[in-house]
Amino acid sequence: RIKASGLKMRLCTNETQVTRENFVKKLRLMGFDVSVAEVTAPAPAACRILKERGLRPHLLVHDGLVPEFAEVDKTNPNCVVLGDAAENFTYANLNDAFRVLMGMEKPVLISLGRGRYYKETDGLKLDVGAYMKALEYACDVQAEVVGKPSKRFFESALAEMGVPPEQAIMIGDDIVNDVGGAQQCGMRALQVRTGKYRPSDEKHPEVKPDAYVNNLAEAVDIILQQL
Amino acid sequence: RIKASGLKMRLCTNETQVTRENFVKKLRLMGFDVSVAEVTAPAPAACRILKERGLRPHLLVHDGLVPEFAEVDKTNPNCVVLGDAAENFTYANLNDAFRVLMGMEKPVLISLGRGRYYKETDGLKLDVGAYMKALEYACDVQAEVVGKPSKRFFESALAEMGVPPEQAIMIGDDIVNDVGGAQQCGMRALQVRTGKYRPSDEKHPEVKPDAYVNNLAEAVDIILQQL
Numbered sequence: 001r002i003k004a005s006g007l008k009m010r011l012c013t014n015e016t017q018v019t020r021e022n023f024v025k026k027l028r029l030m031g032f033d034v035s036v037a038e039v040t041a042p043a044p045a046a047c048r049i050l051k052e053r054g055l056r057p058h059l060l061v062h063d064g065l066v067p068e069f070a071e072v073d074k075t076n077p078n079c080v081v082l083g084d085a086a087e088n089f090t091y092a093n094l095n096d097a098f099r100v101l102m103g104m105e106k107p108v109l110i111s112l113g114r115g116r117y118y119k120e121t122d123g124l125k126l127d128v129g130a131y132m133k134a135l136e137y138a139c140d141v142q143a144e145v146v147g148k149p150s151k152r153f154f155e156s157a158l159a160e161m162g163v164p165p166e167q168a169i170m171i172g173d174d175i176v177n178d179v180g181g182a183q184q185c186g187m188r189a190l191q192v193r194t195g196k197y198r199p200s201d202e203k204h205p206e207v208k209p210d211a212y213v214n215n216l217a218e219a220v221d222i223i224l225q226q227l
Numbered sequence: 228r229i230k231a232s233g234l235k236m237r238l239c240t241n242e243t244q245v246t247r248e249n250f251v252k253k254l255r256l257m258g259f260d261v262s263v264a265e266v267t268a269p270a271p272a273a274c275r276i277l278k279e280r281g282l283r284p285h286l287l288v289h290d291g292l293v294p295e296f297a298e299v300d301k302t303n304p305n306c307v308v309l310g311d312a313a314e315n316f317t318y319a320n321l322n323d324a325f326r327v328l329m330g331m332e333k334p335v336l337i338s339l340g341r342g343r344y345y346k347e348t349d350g351l352k353l354d355v356g357a358y359m360k361a362l363e364y365a366c367d368v369q370a371e372v373v374g375k376p377s378k379r380f381f382e383s384a385l386a387e388m389g390v391p392p393e394q395a396i397m398i399g400d401d402i403v404n405d406v407g408g409a410q411q412c413g414m415r416a417l418q419v420r421t422g423k424y425r426p427s428d429e430k431h432p433e434v435k436p437d438a439y440v441n442n443l444a445e446a447v448d449i450i451l452q453q454l
Contacts, residue, residue, distance in 0.1 A: 048287075078230055087318055089321075090317065090318065090320045091313065091314055091316045091317065091353075094316075094353055095350070095351065095352050098234055098344065098351060098352075098353050098357075102351055104377065107234070115366045116364060117329075117365050123322070123326055124325060124326050124329055125322050125325075126321055126322055126361065126365050127365070128327050129364060129365070130325075130361040130362070131361060132359040133360045133361050133364040134353065134357040134358060134360050135357070136360070137343060137356060137360040138343045138344050138353050138354070138356070138357040138378050139358050140343075180400065194373040200446050202404075227375065
């Protein structure tokens with residue numbers, strides 16, 4: 001309905017366990033008519049940064065994400081790219097990434113998101129942000145975060161659409177990463193009361209959405225009504 | 228020579244991979260005449276805290292340390308005790324400890340030390356502090372650190388000897404954990420220029436030892452000369 005109305009649309013995700021291709025495949029199976037070109041994700045954003053700065057990554061990411069870095073030179077690494085590696089977060093792999101960082105004069109750590117945790121069917125799992133903090137502390141560096149809530153990440157999504165922030169609206173379930181990040185970029189933001197949403201979000205000390213909606217369909221209703 | 232001089236002596240260690248028994252065994256093999264009663268270590272200090280506060284730990288520690296917690300009730304845990312678990316720092320074990328913390332109304336995380344890393348023959352390894360930071364961030368809690376540089380840890384070593392801080396001197400190689408920790412407690416502290424010592428320590432922004440010595444034997448010479 002958004003696309004049929006003529007509005008421009010972009011999916012901003014911090015998904016780093018699969019390629020955009022597989023992410024879109026999943027959404028299409030759910031009935032969403034979306035293409036890879038409509039997805040803004042951390043891995044391709046990181047690839048652009050690596051290319052711009054001549055960085056060759058040591059990857060500590062999920063196996064499913066590796067194809068996103070196919071075109072990147074990974075020989076003789078001069079930075080570490082950290083994603084939600086899940087089962088790849090082994091003691092040996094963490095020590096390997098740590099040693100690569102400690103071997104640099106000025107360690108460069110790029111983190112695909114800074115999520116604290118997420119829930120899967122078998123329970124809560126530590127997200128990439130926890131491992132980012134471990135490496136930051138051990139190496140005494142500050143990671144560069146690519147993905148939500150980074151301002152630059154939202155800006156690149158806007159640039160891809162050719163839309164200024166004041167004409168864009170973010171819809172998301174995460175009070176800090178979706179709503180807070182978009183607002184810092186000058187966009188308005190709706191929080192859906194589904195998914196990650198918790199009633200306590202409505203008393204968040206720093207972030208206040210422009211409005212709440214009960215679900216994604218209601219967000220679309222409201223946006224189309226105002227056209 | 229220190230003991231023969233009549234001075235009281237205490238070994239303050241952050242060793243959490245083995246029991247005090249095995250730690251002392253290693254030192255005796257190197258020719259040091261020391262007993263378990265002369266060792267102040269994080270695990271027994273943690274056991275006292277657990278007992279005082281009625282805490283039942285979920286342990287994420289090295290297999291070699293588990294016997295130190297033999298007398299502690301570990302059923303239905305209401306806190307997590309984190310040590311340098313080394314190979315036990317698996318993705319599954321970290322998620323388990325995380326879930327225990329998230330299941331508490333007010334998570335209690337006790338960390339045996341806050342070291343960033345250490346070096347073994349096969350290379351640098353992340354130390355307990357890195358994993359402590361990961362769990363702190365994910366759970367939004369602050370760990371209680373038992374061991375150096377915690378003031379309480381030095382105080383318990385002094386209490387065990389019955390010596391006030393101004394009559395005690397610390398000898399150590401770690402500028403922050405040994406020297407800084409002891410000084411905060413009112414003791415004087417010597418830094419040995421061996422082991423962890425790095426020339427850059429002499430320009431440390433916060434900690435300045437009372438004196439430097441080239442090695443442990445020289446520290447003993449100097450102390451005995453002043454008697």
